[in-house]
Amino acid sequence: MSSPLDKPQIISHFQKSLNYTVFDSKWIPCSAKFVCLGNYARGTGVMQIYEVQQGEAQLIKEQEFPKPIKCGTFGATSLQQRHLATGDFGGNLNIWNLEVSGTPVFSVKAHKEIINSIDGVGGLGIGDGAPEIVTGSRDGTVKVWDTRQKDSPVANMEPGEGETKRDCWTVALGHAFNDQDRCVCAGYDNGDIKLFDLRNMSLRWETNIKNGVCCVEFDRKDINMNKLVATSLEGKFHVFDMRTQHPTKGFSSVSEKAHKSTIWQVKHLPQNRDIFMTTGGAGNLNLWKYEYPSQRSKTDSDDLAVGVAGSVTLLQNATVSTQPIASLDWSPDKKGLCVCSGFDQTVRVLIVTKLSQV
């Protein structure tokens, strides 16, 4: 507040108005290109690839699909292939070779209803073990897919008989620091956060943050799980320290009221896991930094280790739109470069400066 130029600045590099609603935008790894996913007003899906060129976005490729595409990920592909996995309104999981138009390289009817969220790990050199994709759907299930297995998921996390189906709004993969360990975190509309251990095929931890969980993300997918950020409908986010799990208290957390409206997205900076950006329902972006406590765990009265949460500091904020920013993606290659898209049918490329100095 005192010396604004010392802090990271969020600079709008350029923006591009689109003629469709963008749900997701993702950088194509190892390139200056990003892909936008969304739906046309006529009810069809669309995928566009843009390249950043001389301060503006050049449309390179466009493809229309029968179903609107809700989300996409490059998390489970190799750097050479760079196949994009998408989830659409029809519950289909498709994997596309961006070089070749037409049919997907992998396609499965994954869910009965819309796939709200998708995440991948094991590709791009991020995370040990097999490339896997996780999808979360309105049908209440969370499924893990291995592209080597065509028709059925490798893991299915669904409510049992008679249990209420909750809308799964978000999924995230993490804890993939060796071949065996891997965790899926899912956030539901009722505020439930569930952590599934894929190694043991069990629910490892659950909590409720009282409000619909819009987005969860591990600070890193490919390390021993360190932190988890969950954002909620009412403008708060929680940072869980995932290193110490108390048998009853679970993971300790710190929460912060960040926005005056829903936090749609949280994304950690790929180059620094302790910096993350949240995007708000009022078109604002907040850049945060997590600071570790001096001791990350302590022992409670029962002599059990319990984690100690750190604190978060707002580094910068910026309002880019009046409409919610539904997606944001940091460039994995260029520090501080990010693309975000909102319901104002605009995609923006932003530059965040001085990230190395925080």
Add this chain to the structure above:
Amino acid sequence: MSRTEASFPPHHLPPPHHHPLPQDCSVPVEHLDYDYIGKCKDVKYLEKICTVLRSGDEGIYPRLIMFCEDHLEKLDPRSLALRKEKPVSTAACLPNDEWSHIADELKTWQEETKASETSLKQQSMFDALVFENMPPIRGSNCSVPLCQTSVKKEKRTLSRHTLPRDYRQWDKFDVEKEFEKIDRNVDKHDAPAIIHQGHANIKTKVDASLLTQQEKLLLAHREKEKGNEAFRAKDYEEAVAYYSRSLSIQPAVAAYNNRAQAQIHLQSWHNATRDCERVLELEPGNMKALLRRGTVHNHMGNFQMAVEDLRVVLREEPQNAAATKLLLEIEKRMKEREPEQRRRGKQILIQEVEEEDDNVNTRAKETARPVEPSQPVGGEESSAAPVERGDMGNTQKKPHSRGDGGPHSEPNNSHGHRRGKGASADKYRVTQESKEKVANGSGKRGSTASAPADPSSSSRKEPPVGGHAGEPASLDAPCGALPPPLSRLKNEGNLLFKNGQFSDALEKYSQAIQGFTDSGMDSPEDLCILYSNRAACYLKDGNCQECIQDCTRALELQPFSLKPLLRRATAYDSLERYRKAYVDYKTVLQIDISVQAANDSVSRITRQLIEEDGPEWREKLPEIPLVPLSAQQHRREGPPSVELLQARAEKAARDAERTAEVRFTAVKQEGNDFVKKGQYQDALGKYTEGLQLKPEECAVYTNRALCYLKLERFTEAKQDCDAALKVDPTNKKAFYRRALANRGLKDYVACSSDLQQVLQQDPNVQEAEKELEEVTVLLRQSLANVSPAKPRTTVPITEVAGDEETPGAAQSESPRGEEPINLQLTNAYEYGQALNAARCSGNTAACAALLASTPPERLPHFLSTQLDGNTISFIMQALDSHLLEKDPHLVYQHLHHLHTTHRFSVVLMLLEKDERRHMTQLFEHMSAVQSAEFTENDVQNLANKYI
């Protein structure tokens, strides 16, 4: 529109009353005032005021708002009210240069990625291989229950939190409280806490064999970044794991460097050093690596190396704050450590000195013991007295088997004083024995009524506290001439000192000194000891000034006593008065050259002084007092109280013996130095002094003889040579010098006979030969003239000074350069040494001389241990180049015998080409030589055996 379908989460309006209205929070208008706001400390209330002001309901006062915000920020910089929404910046918001920098960077990045993307596309794919190496598919459709087994809890969760909530509810509830509620409600599980330690199960190696170079780079970079993050989170072990992963993919300077830093935090110094060194291998002069290695060295205590590294850093980057700071720190620590070292050194020193004293005393005691029964009680006390005197500071005394003691005792033996060594070993044995038999000994003495117990043994048995009542016998043990109360004080002081209660000991000694001066006694040595002991206490307490004063007092009473000198030196050293310390240490070394700590300190201080004063440092030194020879006898002259006489004489004798050895060496050395400088008169004095100390040292006699010769005092020279020959009847030098002396005395017959003796022992002494020739002429002339009419020729003394320094060593010396070699070699080892020396210097002449003096039939025996290709070849060369012309027969004889040497045939087989060539040459030359002793045929036969 499908957006409705897609618009998850349900789009909603922000809570309506985020900013409470002024009337709600009741901020009176009077509070919207600079004064009030300035004084207000309530953050919550200030936030309210701020909101009211911002709302503009009470009017718009931009300055007041700013003032309020500033004030709030001072109180709580993290206040939410200070968070203002900002519009996104654009390029225009930034200074031009900054933006252009960003834009440029972006542009280069775009170009780079484009290039790398193209190359990525061109690379072939290894899908099949990649798949093969993948872990197996997890399984098919494994169902994971959404809730934990406790159905009850699930129910409760569901029943309690139904959605959607009312917006107003969101404003009300406190998450933390809710959490606590949940925590309280949750059933207790038995499961232990799971702690994810960062480094657990992380593979430190990554199989990157299938990756392309580009992928490897990327991956290595990413692993390094993970390491950096872990490092920032202070998970150093995890960081090390990730850096290792990065390095296993692609070794890089930065990762090594970072891992080094992480290792530093983990305090695994060796790994850190290794990493730093690897960096420096890859990139010599890497500042970070140097700095880190410096840090590691610092932590490992290698200050010198640390300083070196840091100096390099500072040379390159004089502004490097970290290096400067560290360097200062290290220098400080080095300084701190020096006194520590000194203290340690001093401990050893005291120990050493004490031990010697103790040994002496024990010996004294030992020798006194046989008399014990027949002695009256008083006499026995007196025999024990020196024991008390000597055991100052025996806390550090350890059994002699300990490593420390060893080296210090060694210099005593270094000059071939077998006797001394035997004596000291004997001493040690005695001491040890006496310690082992502590109970025995004290019991023995206990039986003789008031006999004092050995304080060191009693203190060992039970650690006494100052003025312990249970130790009256020991405490009342008389000390020297001290009256009982004073000796009691002193003993108490000794005890306290032993127990490390230095200040208490100090008090006792001070009382003793006071009592001593009050009593007006005349026993300087006892007072000296008291002062010296008190000085030790001061030194222990770090009170160097007082220590110096006491030492000086002690030294006034007893000049050149070792302990006060050492203590004063240490104190000066601590005070960084190096010049004075140097002088004192030097004096100590004059008294006893074997004091290791003094030796160490002298060399350290020398360095220090050179650094301070440059090469002329010696000129700034105060004069180093020459320790008179009598320094140690000085004590003997103390007032001899009757009952002390015997013990003191013993002690003095022992002191004299001990110091004599040291003095002797010093004196001899000085003498040699004077000879070198040509100051024969001075040298004479020194040698005389040396001979007083050790009357049976042959070398000194011969040396003094040389001085006399130079001074043309032939009679004395002759006497010295006679004395030397008495000690060592075969001393060549003595003979030679006596010859010269006789010649000076014109006793040519004796001279000639002496020279013949020399030549008989060593036919190669050319001087002797020459001399003999001259003398023979002179002899004839003198015989002819009867009266020695011829003017005296000047005595040619051609020996080199270097020879003088080692008169005794000549016997086993190997040939040096062109000097005549000593060919009186008797065994294979010596022969081998000589041969080796010649061979190493490539001196074929020396070898030839050696061979010439060797009886051919002995050669195989001499060579038996030495024979190898090199030697043979060398001998061949020597024979060929030097001997063949002069004495072909000898060569023939040698060769005739050489091949009978043990293992000769084996060595012959292994000869190298070059070596073989030398041999062939020799035989060629030999066959060309005409000789009566052997024919060409013989040579041929011999050659057959060789070639």
